[in-house]
Amino acid sequence: MINTHEIVSRILKHNNGKIDSVYFTACGGSLVDMYPSYFLMQSEEKKLSTGWYTANELVHVTPKKLSSSSIVFVCSHSGNTPESVQAAKIAQEKGAITIGLTFNKNADLLKYSDEKIIYEWGNEQEVVHNPMAIMMDMTSQILAKIENYDKLAEFADGFDKIDTIVANAIKQVQPRTKAYADKYSKEPMFYILGSGASFGHTYGFAICSLMEMQWMDAAPIHSGEYFHGPFEVTDKDKPYIVMESLGRTRELDERAIKFLNKYAKKVEIVDAKELGLDLIDSEVAEYFNPILFYAVLCEYRAKLAEKRDHSLDVRRYMGKVEY
């Protein structure tokens, strides 16, 4: 595994140790993977501040606060996403220290990355090597060093356990994901609900798994926002997938589920607790929701792909036409 302790210790020497902000910027799926770290920062920061930006918005509206006192995480799976490469370049020009994460050791992104992290990918059994886990690990350490965040032992314990939890959950959901695809593969549109650290993957399942990989229509809804507009479309014909998180925002998800169980018929609940996430210390378990949900929702999308005979790898525009 990558020695994040050494990297974090180098990062925190930047600008003579004067750090006031931590930014996360990427596009699409990589941006989604940053959300749990951003959420953790938002919850725990005291002196620091944070921001989470789609790369091209950061490029065009660079926050004035982004400076030599900033840490900027940039992630691009291919490593050559032009907007992300440009965001890293701008961050460096502003004097920030940049951490580039990519699967590609020859990535353009690495040219503008003060710290270079080449992560592993594709091994669902070892999720701790994935960028989502690496960034969260580093973020918790940054918080420990700067804000005296004292849950690193619980985080380490969580990282020890998460692979087993994910592996068990994947086995556990095989019948239900198959049944889901059989039942819902022809639906015209899906609403995806979630909250807390999981909201990034609520958005991500809609835009990456359904829209990009299955060309299916979808919309993400924050469980807390559901009752303030979105619930008016609810009826027995609309399919909903709800990520029921463990942790402080579980109540928000439960409230939406209670309503959906009354007024909708096509409701799929993915419950982190039922899938074993409560093995992790309750002080930090909520930050691990998205790692579990990502793995489990990958099973849902795989079964949909199979049933629909629509490979997860086929694209009509991405990387094929000019844009």
Place this chain on the structure above:
Amino acid sequence: MINTHEIVSRILKHNNGKIDSVYFTACGGSLVDMYPSYFLMQSEEKKLSTGWYTANELVHVTPKKLSSSSIVFVCSHSGNTPESVQAAKIAQEKGAITIGLTFNKNADLLKYSDEKIIYEWGNEQEVVHNPMAIMMDMTSQILAKIENYDKLAEFADGFDKIDTIVANAIKQVQPRTKAYADKYSKEPMFYILGSGASFGHTYGFAICSLMEMQWMDAAPIHSGEYFHGPFEVTDKDKPYIVMESLGRTRELDERAIKFLNKYAKKVEIVDAKELGLDLIDSEVAEYFNPILFYAVLCEYRAKLAEKRDHSLDVRRYMGKVEY
């Protein structure tokens, strides 16, 4: 008009003038109205930090940074949205100074509001009395006082001009909004695109105008994210509405429009420049996009409502059933 200068001057005396953060929290449409102020803060803050939260998430995951050094804006049109009232209560308990904005002078929200702002509503010809404009006016003043933001004259000039721009735009779009409703009233689902300060209303048009008020399916997409997943569903049958902003993120919208014009057929562009927003100084015009878009998109939704014979005021769940 409300004397925001007096209010801001009082706010900035809170905690002996030691302020390190400005939070915006509300639900649904009121949360949407806070987005331009949040975006302005994100762009211009240097020492301060900011956050934008659906109220129930702030209630359950109260940021550690929210303290006596914080300013917290809370907005609720009815003034009695339980989550928003609770958020204001918690913010006060943490020692923050709370600014409550509501249309209801007997609102519960006001019990937990150190500064009480009863705004006007319903007069589309005087948008400066609406909460979106009031909060942006106050945010620009806070930035001026704390961060030496030097565009207050341009902002004042913008507020002087925006009512006329909006009035003209509303007249200008009458034929096209009518034609839009005639053509698209039976579509099953809409994608709404936008960026920058307008992204709140991109989301808002989807969840409030279409989902809540018309029971129509919709999904918001950030123009900068469009190419990183969402564009794969694009085809000639899918309807898109793009808010083409004036300002630094216009390039992001233009890129999406260029692509849509090539691969989609049902594309409606709402262009702030064509609608006269460039009357406002280019240093601040981008923050006025959402005021213009809100007013113009209200015309789109009104024509859809008329054509579909579905009143904007009818609800099946909100305020009617338990939730």
